[in-house]
Every structure is written in structure tokens, then in C-alpha cells.
Amino acid sequence: MADLLLGQVLSYTADPFHDGPAAARHEAHGAVLVDQGHIRDVGPADLLRKRHPQATVTDYGRALISAGFIDAHVHYPQTAIIASWGKRLIDWLNLYTFPEEMRFADPAYAEQIANRYLDLALAHGTTSMCSYATTHPASVDAFFAAARSRGLRAWAGKTCMDRNAPAGLCDTARSAYDDSKWLLNKWHGVDRLSYVITPRFSPTSTPEQLAALGALWSEYPDCLMQTHLSEQLDEIAWVRELFPQSRDYLDTYEAQGLLREGALYGHAIHLTAREKDRLREAGASLIHCPTSNTFIGSGLFDMTLAQTMRVGLATDTGGGSSFSMLHTMAAAYEVAQLRGQALHPSQLWYLATVGSARALHADDRIGNIAPGMEADLTVIDLASTHAIEQATRRADDIWQAIFPTIMLGDDRAIKAVWVGGKLR
Ligand code: GUN
Ligand code: ZN
Numbered sequence: 001m002a003d004l005l006l007g008q009v010l011s012y013t014a015d016p017f018h019d020g021p022a023a024a025r026h027e028a029h030g031a032v033l034v035d036q037g038h039i040r041d042v043g044p045a046d047l048l049r050k051r052h053p054q055a056t057v058t059d060y061g062r063a064l065i066s067a068g069f070i071d072a073h074v075h076y077p078q079t080a081i082i083a084s085w086g087k088r089l090i091d092w093l094n095l096y097t098f099p100e101e102m103r104f105a106d107p108a109y110a111e112q113i114a115n116r117y118l119d120l121a122l123a124h125g126t127t128s129m130c131s132y133a134t135t136h137p138a139s140v141d142a143f144f145a146a147a148r149s150r151g152l153r154a155w156a157g158k159t160c161m162d163r164n165a166p167a168g169l170c171d172t173a174r175s176a177y178d179d180s181k182w183l184l185n186k187w188h189g190v191d192r193l194s195y196v197i198t199p200r201f202s203p204t205s206t207p208e209q210l211a212a213l214g215a216l217w218s219e220y221p222d223c224l225m226q227t228h229l230s231e232q233l234d235e236i237a238w239v240r241e242l243f244p245q246s247r248d249y250l251d252t253y254e255a256q257g258l259l260r261e262g263a264l265y266g267h268a269i270h271l272t273a274r275e276k277d278r279l280r281e282a283g284a285s286l287i288h289c290p291t292s293n294t295f296i297g298s299g300l301f302d303m304t305l306a307q308t309m310r311v312g313l314a315t316d317t318g319g320g321s322s323f324s325m326l327h328t329m330a331a332a333y334e335v336a337q338l339r340g341q342a343l344h345p346s347q348l349w350y351l352a353t354v355g356s357a358r359a360l361h362a363d364d365r366i367g368n369i370a371p372g373m374e375a376d377l378t379v380i381d382l383a384s385t386h387a388i389e390q391a392t393r394r395a396d397d398i399w400q401a402i403f404p405t406i407m408l409g410d411d412r413a414i415k416a417v418w419v420g421g422k423l424r
Pocket of ligand 1: 201228231292296319320
């Protein structure tokens with residue numbers, strides 16, 4: 001039986017970084033027909049009601065029906081250490097992150113946190129995510145099992161580290177290759193799940209480990225590969241010491257076969273001109289994590305890169321300070337303001353939906369509302385608190401009505417979430 005959802009419908013027919021707000025399509029009295037996990041029809045409510053008289057109608061009134069949010073870079077194992085005080089990247093990893101990730105040696109703990117993380121993500125309207133696990137293979141199993149039981153389209157991989165981390169978190173070049181391959185064969189393409197080859201970052205991998213994962217990637221060219229790039233200046237100086245033969249940070253990956261289309265680089269803040277050129281030529285994706293970049297004190301991402309590259313948006317939980325993609329859009333707005341650029345609400349919303357889907361090479365399936373797309377939808381109350389409601393009273397277009405929710409909204413704004421055509 002088909003479902004017909006009524007509300008204001010927001011979708012994209014082009015890229016607002018090229019075409020401005022006209023890239024978005026807003027149907028003030030719209031409808032979305034969902035059947036067997038997919039979107040089958042979109043248009044004015046009156047028309048779709050006539051066209052699909054048998055469908056079960058759910059009327060969301062003035063609420064906004066959007067594609068579900070896509071969080072393109074998260075560490076689900078860091079769920080419990082979100083909002084840890086006072087440290088910058090390397091100290092934050094050593095003091096908070098690595099001890100917490102050690103606990104994932106216990107598969108029961110991994111299962112508990114995977115479920116907690118996914119419940120929080122869904123409560124915030126996030127219907128897809130690309131996550132790091134820990135070095136423990138069972139942490140990947142826990143995440144994929146929890147995502148599968150919720151019907152989510154999700155990406156994850158075993159984080160690989162063979163140096164500069166506690167012994168209990170280190171694998172080797174060989175075991176990273178073997179375990180990643182085993183997990184890839186077990187999970188990649190099962191239901192809506194995809195395996196991502198995941199070297200944590202150059203400081204915690206030997207060149208041999210990076211090379212082993214580069215070799216694995218060449219065996220599975222349709223997989224994505226995720227890692228971190230140029231997040232903090234201290235980190236970049238450390239990479240220079242560890243890889244004296246490399247031209248720059250990106251070169252430490254490129255030299256081992258870890259740069260091409262399908263590569264996802266988290267942060268990518270302090271890039272040289274050469275790195276930007278090579279990233280663009282290679283067709284790599286950059287993942288902007290603005291709450292993390294301010295929380296850990298990393299720096300200000302250059303959003304003009306979105307004009308020429310695939311850029312996704314992400315919470316980077318728990319280096320990021322929120323589970324909410326609304327907060328993350330607000331932080332992206334503020335970071336861009338500090339660089340003299342005012343991102344339009346159509347661009348912010350795009351980054352959290354189509355932009356992240358494009359970064360993950362999944363924009364033919366998720367991130368937008370159009371016939372044939374998978375039915376992952378988030379319904380947003382645009383007056384979820386008194387503070388937001390009063391700020392929208394004088395709105396005379398959809399963007400003025402949406403922007404207060406971007407800046408002030410949280411999980412209270414999430415009215416309903418549909419995953420794979422089913423109401424959560
Ligand atoms: N760089 C390497 N690992 C991490 C991590 O877990 N979080 C962040 N923010 N940066 C990293
Ligand atoms: Zn990260």
C-alpha cells in the first residue's frame with residue numbers, strides 16, 4: 001500500500017553553489033508518494049491526491065518534507081565522549097578518544113553504543129551516515145547489524161592504525177589488510193550497507209599499512225576510502241616529520257594508492273595550492289566538519305571549494321559537538337562568515353542532503369526527493385520552539401522560514417523520519 005505524505009516539499013534540480021537558490025524546488029502545498037521503499041511521485045498535493053486516490057494520506061500540514069540528512073563523517077564509537085573538555089586534536093585523541101575506543105574490544109559494548117548512536121542520529125533526522133568503527137573487527141559487525149535492523153543506508157569501515165596509538169588499538173599492515181578484506185566481503189552490498197576502507201590518518205599508519213590498504217582498494221575499486229587530511233597545524237607538522245620524503249600531507253596518501261575518485265577526506269582545512277589542485281584533478285570528496293573544527297580548534301574550511309569539488313557535510317561525532325545536522329549547518333554558516341562568505345540556506349540544506357550524497361557517490365539513490373529515489377525522508381517542524389516560531393512570523397519566502405530552524409533548531413524540530421519507505 002502506497003503512502004502519500006503532504007506538506008511543504010523541498011528538493012533540488014541543480015546545484016545551488018552554481019545556480020543559487022533557483023537550484024531548489026519548493027512546493028508550498030506539496031506531496032510525496034512513497035511505495036515499496038521508493039519515492040514514486042512528487043508534485044502539488046491536489047494533483048497527487050487525484051492521481052493516487054488509494055494511497056494512505058499523512059498530512060504534515062505546514063511542516064517541511066525534505067530528504068533525510070546524510071552525515072558524511074562520524075565516529076560512532078565516540079558517542080559517549082562527545083563534549084569532552086579542553087584539548088586539541090592530538091591530546092584529545094590520546095586523552096579521550098583512544099581510551100574510549102579501547103572499550104570496543106568488548107563486542108557487547110560495541111553493540112550498545114552502535115544502537116545508542118543510531119537512535120540519536122535518527123532522532124536528529126539523520127537517515128544515512130558514513131562512520132568510522134574502531135580497530136576491532138567486531139565494532140564493524142556491531143554497527144552494520146544495528147544499521148541493518150533499522151533499514152538504513154549506511155557506510156562504515158574498520159579503523160586501521162599500526163603506530164602512535166595504544167598497543168590495544170594497533171593492528172599491523174597485514175592484519176589491517178586481512179581484517180578489512182574479510183569485513184568487506186562480509187558486509188559490502190548487504191541490504192543498504194557499504195564497506196569503506198578506513199586508514200585513520202597518516203600519523204597512525206606506517207607507509208606499509210597505507211600501501212596495504214591502497215592495494216586492497218585497487219582490488220575493490222567500487223568501494224569508498226575514508227581518512228583524515230590537514231585538520232590541525234600541529235598534526236601537519238607531525239606528518240612532515242613522519243614522512244620526510246612526501247611533498248605534503250596529501251602525498252602521503254597519494255604515494256600509496258589512496259587518492260582517486262571515491263576518496264573521502266575529512267576536514268581538509270589547511271590545504272596547499274598543490275593539494276587543492278590534485279584533489280580536484282583526482283575527483284576526491286572533501287567532508288566539512290564545522291562543529292568539530294571549532295570545538296577542537298582546528299580552523300576554517302574554505303567553502304569556495306564546493307564550486308569545483310564534491311563537498312559533504314558531517315558532524316564528526318564525537319570530535320564534533322553535536323549529533324544534529326541542523327547544528328552542523330549553523331556551524332557551517334558561521335565558519336563561512338568568518339571567511340567572509342554568507343552561505344545561503346539553500347546551500348546549507350544542499351550540503352546536508354544532496355552534497356553529502358554526492359560526496360558518497362550515492363546521489364542517484366539518496367539525498368533528494370524525486371521519483372526513483374530511495375524513500376529516506378525527514379519531516380521538519382519549522383516552528384518547533386517559541387524562539388524559532390517568532391523569528392519566522394515575518395518570513396516572506398521559504399528561505400526566511402527555514403533559516404531560523406537551521407540556526408536555532410535541534411531534535412525538537414524533527415517531526416517524523418521515514419527510512420526506506422517506512423515510518424520510524
Ligand atoms: N584525526 C584522526 N582521528 C581523528 C578523530 O577521531 N577525530 C578527529 N576529529 N580527527 C581525527
Ligand atoms: Zn573524524
